Amino acid sequence: MDMHTQVPENLDFLQRFERLSEQLPGxxxxxxxxxxxxxxFPLVSAGMQKMFGIDAGEVMRDPGQALSRVHPDDIDALWRSIHRSALKLAVWRHEFRYCHPQGGIRWVHGHATPQRERDGSVLWHGFCEDITEHKRSQLALMESERRYRFIVEHVSDLIIMMDADGICRFVSPSVSQVLGYAAEELESQALVTLLPPDDAPRVQRLLHEAACRGEVLRLEVRVRHANGHYIWLETSCSPYVSPLNRRYEWLLAVARDITDRKRRDMRLHELSTTDSLTGALNRAAFMGCLESSLEAADHTNARLSVVLFDIDHFKATNDSWGHAAGDLVLACLGEVCRTTLRAKDIFGRIGGEEFALILNGQSLQEALVLAERLRSKFEQVRVEFHGQWLSFTVSFGIAERRRDESMDALLHRADMGLYAAKRLGRNRVQQALH
Incomplete structure (x- = not known):
């Protein structure tokens, strides 16, 4: 092939190269x-003008035209990447900012493959593309993630992500302040183990039902602190249901420590239901407990006994020594009851010096034994009042509930037993006569 043939072919190749490069985005x-x-730059496509705002011919004649517009903060890193690629003949990939002649900063991604030439030069064949929009989106996403991470890391509330199996996949650093654990101690752990055993099944059921419905669940739960005690958390649980398969995949829980508020609420409840002098339930609270106990006994056919008792000649104590002395006697009675009764026995003050017990699961005979033990203790107690020792006795009436017996009927029979104890001389235990 002679020179006259080769030149037109080279021109034709360059023209086809230009037409092809014009279709590329870079x-x-x-x-x-x-x-x-x-x-x-031995060869630059016409896309140079559109992308960089400089004619391709100008760049081939004067490479400084293009290099001078690389962002000042990026030029050193660009040269280092070029020299690394040349030294190792490794593929060159780099991102840098470019100051466009028409104003504004563009982000450019370059990719080129090097080869060594006979004279020791390195020649790259490459492609550059404008990634400004992608980079802006990427930077915006990074900034958004940075802001959200800042919020999560500094919020005082506890933020937890759990998978569908209840395994913790993320917990915010505030867990150390709220629960005393380091975040890494709880990640990959089943958080249900932090709940009291009696509460765990109920909480799991509520979470499962809310997740199946795709609803937010708000509840108050007790959670074990790293020191072993339990604290109260007010929790909002939001399930994530995949739009693809409609299956529950994640649960986001945001929790706040409400232990102090809960204690205040319980104290207020205690004040509203408890007699402060004796520690017994007040009449309304006691009657509510009795009604609930009777309903429970109906379902389980369990035995239940009621004990009514009052202090003998209490009015005479008030008249002789004053109400302050009477209050000391009442407080002493309450102390004896609290230290003698079982945790499940229910103790109430239903009148001035009148008291009652609900003994769930106790027969008449068992109630008689307990009442006699209380009577004996009361008889032995001495109350010091301004250098004087006061004593008192108590009379008891007992009734075991009959099948389907109403609350009023049961109380009436126990009251008749108390009346009989009074009539027979006081300081005694008397069961209902009918």
Whole structure:
């Protein structure tokens, strides 16, 4: 092939190259680094004008036209990446900012493959594309993640992510302040183990039902602190249901420590239901407990006994020594009851000096034994009042509930037993006569 034939073919190749490169979203180029460190561009496609705002011919004649517009903060890193690629003949990939002639900063991604030439130069064949929009989105996402991470890391509430199996996949650093654990101690752990055994099944059921419905669940739960005690958390649980398969995959829980508020609420409840002098339930609270106990006994056919008792000649004590002395006697009676009764026995004050017990699961005979033990203790107690020792006795009436007996009927029979104890001389235990 002679020179006259080769020139037209080269021109035709370049024209076809230009037409092809015009369809690309970036710029095709060749870049050469000479042994003395001089950078040149033997070939640049027409996309240079659109992308960089500089004519391709100008760049091939004067490479400084393009290099001078690389962002000042990025130029050193760009040169280092070029020299690394040249030294190792490794594929060159780099992102940098470019100051466009028409104003504004563009982000550019370059990719090129190097080869060593006979004179020691390195020639790259590469492609550059404008990634400004992608980079802005990426930076915006990074900034958004940075803001959200800042919020999560500094919020005082506890933030937890759990999978569908209840395994903790993320917990905010505030867990150390709220529960005393380091975040890594709880990650990959089943959080249900932190709930009281009696509460765990109920909480799991509520979470499962809410997740199946895709509803937010708000509840108050007790959770074990790292020190072993339990605290109260007010929790909002939001399930994530996949739009693809409609299956529950994640649960986001945001919790706040409400232990102090809960204690105040319980104290207020205690004040509203408890007699402060004796520690017994007040009449309304006691009657509510009796009604609930009777309903429970109906379902389980369990035995239940009621004991009514009052202090003998209490009015005479008040008349002789004053109400302050009477209050001391009442307080002493309450102390004896609290230290003698079982945890499940229910103790109430239903009148001035009148008291009652609900003994769930206790027969008449068992109630008689307990009442006699209380009577004996009361008889032995001495109350010191201004250098004087006061004593008192108590009379008891007992009735075991009959099948389907109403609350009023049961109380009436126990009251008749108390009346009989009074009539027979006081300081005695008397069961209902009918």
């Amino acid at each position: 710029t095709l180029y060749q870049c050469r680094l000479s042994p003395d460190g001089e950078l040149s």
